[in-house]
Amino acid sequence: MERxxxxxxxxxxxxxxxxxxxxxxxxxxxGVVVLSVWRDNVCVATTRLAPDEAADLxxxxxxxxxxxxxxxxxxxxxxx
Numbered sequence: 001m002e003r004x005x006x007x008x009x010x011x012x013x014x015x016x017x018x019x020x021x022x023x024x025x026x027x028x029x030x031g032v033v034v035l036s037v038w039r040d041n042v043c044v045a046t047t048r049l050a051p052d053e054a055a056d057l058x059x060x061x062x063x064x065x066x067x068x069x070x071x072x073x074x075x076x077x078x079x080x
Contacts, residue, residue, distance in 0.1 A: 011038075 008028075014020030019040035026033050033054040037045040049057065 009023065009025045012022045012024070014022070019038075021038045023036045023038055023043075024033065025036070031051065033049045033051070035047045035049065036043050
């Protein structure tokens, strides 16, 4: 993950490669978080989230990540 402005922006490369990436940018002056989908240097889509929607997204990501790690630990107990 690449961060451009401390705490305000991050770029996450897509595991599939081919220049795909997700950029997350916090815009406190507008009260929104913008998720943008990039292909190379071209923005191909954006979604604006209100803070409560961003919080819901974080909750889903954290829950899914925790469940994913639980599945890995159950399938491979020697790993963790």
